[in-house]
Amino acid sequence: MxxxxxxxxxxxxxxxxxxxxxxxxxxxxxxxxxxxxxxxxxxxxxxxxxxxxxxxxxxxxxxxxxxxxxxxxxxxxxxxxxxxxxxxxxxxxxxxxxxxxxxxxxxxxxxxxxxxxxxxxxxxxxxxxxxxCTDYDLTHTQQRLANTSPDFQEMSLLERADQRFVWNGYLLRDFFAQPELQKFAFPVVHGFIAMKPCCINGKIFEWILISRRSCFRAGVRYYVRGIDSEGHAANFVETEQIVQYNNSRAAFVQTRGSMPFFWSQRPNLKYKPKPQISGTTNHLDGFQRHFDSQVLIYGKQVILNLVNQKGSELPLEQAFAKLVNTMENGMIKYIAFDFHKECSKMRWHRLQILVDAVAEMQDEFGYFMLNSDGRVMSEQSGTFRSNCMDCLDRTNVIQSLLARRSLQSQLQRMGVLHVGQKIEEQADFEKIYKNAWADNANACAKQYAGTGALKTDFTRTGKRTQWGLVMDGWNSMIRYYKNNFSDGFRQDSIDLFLGNYTVDESVEGLTPLRVQKDWKFLTLPIVMLVAFSMCIICLLLAGDTWTETLAYVLFWGTASAVTAAVILFNGKEFVDAPKLVQKEKMD
Structure with a gap:
């Protein structure tokens, strides 16, 4: 290479x-x-x-x-x-x-x-x-690298990289055009990598976790959902867990990605905007493209849909299930698991229901393994494609459980674990494992939603805690603010960085950055703030009679409440929306 x-x-x-x-x-x-x-x-x-x-x-x-x-x-x-x-x-x-x-x-x-x-x-x-990495290909899984041709291995890192995961691909377009310059550039991936030396039974091995975020249909939580016309899913992440011992190695791959049909969830100042499924688009074409590519790259697909099976998330679950049934593809299996319902009231042990339900399929898929001589001992024949609404918090919890089950088998086969030993009983390794998966959750969440992940107390400790609930509440508040008031800028930033929007330096006139907000954007919040302030002042500085005070409080209170209602009704005009983003991302 x-x-x-x-x-x-x-x-x-x-x-x-x-x-x-x-x-x-x-x-x-x-x-x-x-x-x-x-x-x-x-x-x-x-x-x-x-x-x-x-x-x-x-x-x-x-x-x-x-x-x-x-x-x-x-x-x-x-x-x-x-x-x-x-x-x-x-x-x-x-x-x-x-x-x-x-x-x-x-x-x-x-x-x-x-x-x-x-x-x-x-x-x-x-x-x-x-x-x-300047002398190794981080964009491909172990299994893909083991099945490459001699010609592929002679290519430069830029030429051979999986373009889904090259985040500086647009920035390096001039280097792609001139092969002689490619030794001066390398692909940069975005996501999370943890590499930990570990010891069980006195045997030292390397445990590695790599999450690669796709740069196709990349963006932020509420402005990029579903898929595009090419079948690229929002927040698509390929996560590979690798273990190396005595020159032998094993790897287990999982994916996550937004529900792969055309839907949106635009911010509008409400805590949870209602998702909208497009009624004018042929969902099956994009859906088919998505899974055709997934099957081609990863083999059989088991979809783990973790969204709520009631409320605003139910129509999305039903649409997903219907599209899978319509495709009638024997390579794809769909499993819906209402994460929040099953684990309500801190019943987190019930996640084992899902792990047990897919155990036979996980054993069938297996994992990739090379022996110390470099010979392929086994390959992974399919992947679990997990999702919740954001493909962050619930998804990461399930992925960590499935990855642990695969690792149990790998370490036993390598001779690190004795027969009958469980990973869960290895306290030192469990701490490393749980913390790395929680760090992975935080990294993916910050990159997509703007804050650390929720439910990481369970990933780190194996149980849900009251402090974890408090931290989830705090992160949810920060997410609400960022998703409504700063994510338009973040979406524009990603689109500019990836080349979805290009700057024309010759343009002298009005650019998208200088499009002015409607008069309501400034006027109504000021009116609401003044009315609310006057309401508080009237309460603190009582009038000559209680009826006079009550009248003032009612007047200013009503004014602030009515103004707040008008702002909420026109919520989409008050959020920070992208200015540069292309139409397909906005739909």
Missing amino acids: ATAYERFNLHASPEKFYIEACDDGSNDVLVIDRVSTEMTLTGIKDIPPSGVTRPICGIMGTIRLVAGMYLIVITRKRKVGNLFGHTVWKAVEFDMISYKKTILHLTDSQMQDNKTFLSMINSVLNTDGFYF
């Missing part, structure tokens, strides 16, 4: 960027012309001595904003661990460097737009969870 360079120096002159590969034996320098934006390869002798030099950890890519092109580089990384001898890094800090030496050529409004676009890109870069 053609590996990428790992260490770089960035030399910046007024006319060009020189990115020097500092790996042993390398003499390559990538030159980027700051005027023409052309990229070429040269040698170390061509670096001018007058340039400003700084070390960087890698190139994230380039993007065009109002002020022109920007180079995005990784400036700090942290080692996560070693995956079969290959170092896995987490990108921690980034920098955006303008090709232009000044932005004085911009008008005031263009400067403001450029500043907003810069803050959008930084918003995505500051979302925790970017990982990379």
Whole structure:
């Protein structure tokens, strides 16, 4: 496999960027012309001595904003661990460097737009969870890598990567176009990676958890639901659990993703907006595309739908079940499990009902395993595709239970666990296992919903606690605020970063960023605040008679209540909606 360079120096002159590969034996320098934006390869002798030099950890890519092109580089990384001898890094800090030496050529409004676009890109870069490896392919599962051709193995990391999980794919479009430059770039995945050395019965093994978020139909909780016309599901995540012992390794893969038909749940200031199923779209086409690709990649599918089977979630469950029945595909099995009903009143032990119900199918699917000689001993023939409404909290709990059951079998087969021993009885390992799965839940939740996950006390401790309920309430409040008042900006940021929206620097007129809100957006909240304040003042500063005080309180109280009702009725006009997002995402 053609590996990428790992260490770089960035030399910046007024006319060009020189990115020097500092790996042993390398003499390559990538030159980027700051005027023409052309990229070429040269040698170390061509670096001018007058340039400003700084070390960087890698190139994230380039993007065009109002002020022109920007180079995005990784400036700090942290080692996560070693995956079969290959170092896995987490990108921690980034920098955006303008090709232009000044932005004085911009008008005031263009400067403001450029500043907003810069803050959008930084918003995505500051979302925790970017990982990379310069000499190993993090985008593919162990099983996919074991079934590749010699030609595939000779490709560069960029060429061979699974494009679903390359979050800097759009930023690296110029590198894709010039194969000779691909040693200077590597795919960056977004999600979560934990790599833990563990010990059971005196036997040391490596336990690894990798969650890869898809960059297709990526976005935030309420603005991206369901699927697109290509069959890509919102919040699709591939999670692979790997264990390595004595040069043998085993892996178990699960997926999660939004219910794969056309539905939406736009924020409107209500705590739980009512989901809407599209009545004008042919759901079966997109649904079929989604599962055709899933079966092709992962084999048989067992769908675990964990949504409520009553209230506003019921129509979604019924639609999902109906579409599966309509397809009549023997490779797909549908199981509905009302998570909240079954586990109500802290009856979390009832999750075992679902685990037991799918045990036979899980044994049939098996897992991928290589022996110490590199020979394939078994392969995974199908996956569990879990979902709840957000594919976060309930989904992660179930995935951790199924992954533990698979791990039990793997460790026994490898000889780490003795016959009759249970993982649950290994206290030290259980703590590592539960905390890593809870951290995985938090990472995926922050990336999609804006806060840490709910129900992580169960994942960490195996039981539900009162403190866990309090923390869930706190996270729910923060989610409510972010989903209503900051997620439009986050959605725009993701769309800009992934190339779903591109900036035309030649546009001088009104951009989507400068579309003004309706008069109600500012006026009604001010009226409500004034009315509520007057109501409180009247209560504190009583009039000459109680009837006079009551009249004032009733007047201002009614004014604030009526204004609040009007705001709620027009809730969609008061939330922070995306300005750049394309129509298909908004539907």
